[in-house]
Amino acid sequence: MPKNIIATLAAGLLSAALLLAVIIGQPGALIFAYLAPLPIYCLGLALGYRLAAVAVLGGGLAIAALTTPLAGIGFLAVIGVPAVILLQRALLARPGATAAGGVEWYPAGHLTAWWAGIAAVWIIAAVIITAGDGIETVIREFLFNFIETALQTLQTAPIQLSPAEVVDVIAPSFLAMIAISGALMHAINCMLAQGLLVRFGQNLRPSPALSEVVLPRLLAPLLAATIIVAWLLDGTIGYLAQNLVVIAALPYIVGGLSVVHSAAAQTSSRIAWLIGFYLLFSMALNYLSVVLILVGLADQWFDLKERLARLRGQRSRTPRTTAGDKENRDNDVANDDDQNR
Numbered sequence: 576m577p578k579n580i581i582a583t584l585a586a587g588l589l590s591a592a593l594l595l596a597v598i599i600g601q602p603g604a605l606i607f608a609y610l611a612p613l614p615i616y617c618l619g620l621a622l623g624y625r626l627a628a629v630a631v632l633g634g635g636l637a638i639a640a641l642t643t644p645l646a647g648i649g650f651l652a653v654i655g656v657p658a659v660i661l662l663q664r665a666l667l668a669r670p671g672a673t674a675a676g677g678v679e680w681y682p683a684g685h686l687t688a689w690w691a692g693i694a695a696v697w698i699i700a701a702v703i704i705t706a707g708d709g710i711e712t713v714i715r716e717f718l719f720n721f722i723e724t725a726l727q728t729l730q731t732a733p734i735q736l737s738p739a740e741v742v743d744v745i746a747p748s749f750l751a752m753i754a755i756s757g758a759l760m761h762a763i764n765c766m767l768a769q770g771l772l773v774r775f776g777q778n779l780r781p782s783p784a785l786s787e788v789v790l791p792r793l794l795a796p797l798l799a800a801t802i803i804v805a806w807l808l809d810g811t812i813g814y815l816a817q818n819l820v821v822i823a824a825l826p827y828i829v830g831g832l833s834v835v836h837s838a839a840a841q842t843s844s845r846i847a848w849l850i851g852f853y854l855l856f857s858m859a860l861n862y863l864s865v866v867l868i869l870v871g872l873a874d875q876w877f878d879l880k881e882r883l884a885r886l887r888g889q890r891s892r893t894p895r896t897t898a899g900d901k902e903n904r905d906n907d908v909a910n911d912d913d914q915n916r
Contacts, residue, residue, distance in 0.1 A: 579622055586614040587630035591637045594650055598642055609760050611650075612658050616768035619662035621777045627662050631655030652700075657693045657761055664689050665765075666779060683783035684790040684830075690762065691825045694754040698822065701750055702815045711814045714749050718742045747814075751821035758825070786836040790826050790875050798823040828864055830871025837880040 593611040596604035615634075619627030635655055639647025667681035702710045723738040745752075772778035801823045805816035839848040856863050873879055 579626060582618055582622065583626045583630045584633060586618040586627070587633035588637060589614040590630070590654065591634035591650065594634075594654065595638060595641065598638075598646060610764065612654050612761055612764040613768055615655065615658045616662065616765045617771060619658065620665070620765075620768050620779060621772050623779070624659055624662035624666055628659045631659055653697075653757060657757075658765075660693065661686065661690060661761065661765065668780065680780050680783070683785075683788045684826075686783075687788060687826045687829050688791055688794055690758060691822055693761075694751075694758040694825065695819055695822045697754045697757060698750045698815065698818050702811060706811065709811060710750070711746065711811070715742055715746050718746055718749065748818055748821055751818040754818075754822060755825065784836075785829075785833050786840055786880065788829060788833040790830045790871065792875065794823065794826055795872065795875065798827070824868050827868040827871030827875075830874055831867025831869070834870050834874050834879050834883075835867075838883055841883055841886075 590611050590613075593607040593614075597608040615627050615630055618630055631651065632655075635647045635651045637647075638650045664681050664686050669679045671677075705713050719738050719742050722741045726738060726741075769778060769782050773782060798820070801816050801819045805813055805820050807813075808816065835852055836849065839845045839852070842848055870879070
């Protein structure tokens, strides 16, 4: 028990210290802030989400005491509470629920839905907080001032861009981009923590395979609803829906990647195929994201991974005739003829 208490205090204070590096303006501190959830995930995935919740509370109080209460609330809202929610879901299990009597862990597809749901809550909260001024107006003013200052420092560039043109490109999905950045922060730190714990044999649950992700069917109607609202309405509600469309589509990118990993597993050079795909994905992110969303939707309704597995099984059961097989059969026939004689 004393070891657990020490680990809890250490995780909360370390997480707070990583975020404080940004608040006090240390060079390169953004990297530290991005790793702030890592101690929380390491603690929770090894010792349970309850101790992680205590560590989060301690970290929030430490930041509030050393800086401002608002900074402590920000730590809880962006780092602490989302991590505890995801840990609580990830560690849900039903003993004896499988056919072999083993433990059935909370499905990775449902965990993906919660992960995207947290990003959606961030967006909704931002809209509510700025409801009086209009969230899109606030964002456009902020982006215009920021981009105008940035372009002035690049005035020797061969192409001069208008700040208003850049704002028109970025502003419509700015909240979604920020929320996705935060969601990726949690996903990366959770995977890092699980990898470290598996390496040292301290993980509570086994690592789920990306190729086995199955998304809940409820996500499709939610995606359709956000698309319809974004298309029909303007103003704050329309802008909110426009950003929520991106978040609602996010789980389907994961679903599409699940199909890619499942297809790669059917080949003899899985690693090479995956490396090639992710290199292509990094170079054509926008286009392949749309493709992955469509593939994820198709997998949800037509079970593409199961079809790939059946196709692989049929191929493996199909007899193949080789030169050696033919020679063996000819020898068998010749031997039978000699015996008949």
